[in-house]
Amino acid sequence: MLLPRGEIVLVVDDEVLIQFMLEDALNEEGYEVRVAGNAREALEVLAAEPRPLSALITDIRLGVGATGWEIAEQARLLRPGIPILYVSGDSREEFATRGVAGSELVTKPFLAEDVVSLLRMLAARKEAEGGL
């Protein structure tokens, strides 16, 4: 399988080690990664990154500021159709009502490989639908 060279994924998590784990796994798969520790940093990347973003991976509860639900909504406004993957320890019940259209959720703890598989599935879905 061809690695997605040069594709950029934005990872939002307030835990540095979870950022690291995702960044490491995504780098291994050929993705470039931008990391943000909170909503403000995430929105800066979403607004300022000059290249297309292939996906947003966001935690739900980020300590201070907006939640992952709100970041995803903003991301869809700034980057229409961007694939969204939520990671969460305890928000599966809310996902049905708060997750943006076409998004997925993976619960913590998770295998980094499963996150990569979900990203590929989201990318394939987007391509099949010609963008959301």
Add this chain to the structure above:
Amino acid sequence: MEAALAEYLIHAPVFVRTVPGMITHWTTGATELYGYGWEEAQGRISHELLRTVFPEPLADIDHALVDQGHWQGLLTHTKSDGSTIWTESVWRLRQAADGRDARVVEINTDVTHRQLLARELDHRVKNTLAVVQGIARGSFRKTDRGDVQRFERRLIALSRAHDLLVRSAWSTASLGEVLGGTLQALGIEDRVEARGPDVALAAKSVVAYGLAFHELATNALKHGSLSNDVGRVLVDWELVGSKHDLIHLTWRELDGPPVSSPKQADFGSTLIKRALFAELGEQIDLRFEPDGLVCEFDGLVQNSSGL
């Protein structure tokens, strides 16, 4: 004393209803908890009025209620102001002498604060487990990725057992649920036949069973009967002992490739023996038969009804 007790009882959040749910009695305490007065509650179906969310299908709960005369569990209710609360709900069936006009006395204790704390704890535990994964990934960069993945899958098995306990407010989980969750996570539920009565495990045993099933299942997938296309696993359990207070469980691999006892105990088998032994206090019989691995043990039951 009598007056104080009567006052206490008036303020207890209790109502009485028919089995299908029509409210026939409603205390001041119920009004204080839910915000609905007697005029609003009388004759309404309680589950509709309170928009009850049940932990399992209502038909199953009603079946247990009629069968055993009582039921207990965690519900969510919606108050008259639209806010949602968690209640620890205790139902008692009261039958008239002629067997007709059965009523259900429902006592609901508001445990919202406790549930919010439990959810916060759950969030932190899951985050901590994910952080541990990050540490492992960084610490063992030069280690075989398969080894790291095995470690990560054990963390996920631990997390799954934790989930079951959070759902029941750290009280209990059924043996079938613990086994089913493990098999489903590994995608092998159609290759494992589970036979046994509904048994509630004590909270402290849930993690041990969860980890043990994970090790047995991953071992079967890698080395045992699930490593070929035709092998399967039979898990059966029964209640034994004079008071039916012990579970006798057998995990038996069938139709697998020939196996032999490993020369050296690996971490998985050590974990099975030690985790179960530490939690259940019984010796584990783990043996390698020609058809595959067999694991047998006796464990303690919380009690057979889960109450």
